[in-house]
Amino acid sequence: MDLTGASALVVGGAGGFGEATVRRLVQAGAKVVIADLAADKGKTLADELGEQAVFVPTDVTSDESVEAAIAAAVELGPLRAAVVVHGGPAAGKRLVNRSGQAYPVETFQRTIDIFLVGTFRVVSKVAAAMSQNEPLDSNQRGVIITTASIAGFEGQVGQTDYSAAKGGVIGFNLTAARDLAPTGIRVVCIAPGTFFTPAYRMEEAEAQAKWGPGVPNPKRMGHADEYAKLALSIVDNDYINGETIRIDGAQRFNI
Template identity: 55%
Template structure:
């Protein structure tokens, strides 16, 4: 699919993965709308790149509908990339004091990652479905973000692993659901990605995780996520797949 001349939404677009994706899609000619809750960073991107920023709660229907409407005002919406963040949550299923994990904490993590991703996907899909079909009937593509924790979550990651595992589980079903509409669905499952959000702690994380990655022996870069997202958009035969981006890393138990 040709990116130039389309509009795109990037949910979580001010973060490390999202901002790199915004820059990549913008550079390829898309009219990008940045959806996030970090207003200061969003305004900086607006001024620097000329993209649009819309404050967006990924779990709220009206909020996501507003960012979609903004994108549709710029051109045919054919691209949705969702890499929004949220609270990590966690802890052991049964704590050292014998108490069970908090049900509310589990629900919060599921809502933040899984339910919000579903909300963005369903609304974006409905909007993309209204676009004119391109060659071979394609209308657009949805890129979701899981994590390698969906496959080998570490001790204390149960809520996060469950949420990201849910995104993995939705991928093929969503692709099948949307196939009559010419909409593809692909999920990226990143490993350890070094983003600016880590700040000074980034050096310590690199020293810890880098040697554990088979090759290349370093943490991933946001630009590598963005490059993969662009490839997914442009390659019409990528559909219904979950792609690990992890340098062959497999998480140990802890």
């Protein structure tokens, strides 16, 4: 997929994975919409990248907000690539706590709304926009990359809601790719392992010392740009479709 003269959308574009992906997409020749709730970071990144990027405040739980971000991308050029990599709150609590209290259903629902329903909302609306594109080689109109987690395969203690949400993203990936095949739109999911991002709220050296040794090879946390490079490889290779790709240094979670 050649992005020269095209637009791209990165939902969560002001965060760790998102910022790195925005930069890679700009380098590939796309004009990029940075869609995020983090206005200060998003505007700063857009200002740095100049005419190649624009920030649009975006809430993945709102149809109108997502549609506005997509419309902004279409104004920049044919929307050929979308990467859904937004974050959100993670409670990290067991189903029943030490006091015998059950995990709140409302918290579970909120996590599902953000990570699973929010991802589906973006995918479906982006696909509708991409379906209007003129086809390129092999009848390709666009590519959508979603972001799961290895927690969607083997979640850790306290990750019931997060694992369910990310497992859902993995679960609908192949079906979405098959649904959109007649329109020439690919759907691919990336499932990252332990990556260092600003979400850790600590210095990288401290995080690497704590979590890096648990990764088989290379024995360190991943870098956000390694996610971004994989995303660009997926965009570039039209034959990657319907797959969930783990990028985790061969890491598997054990209880």
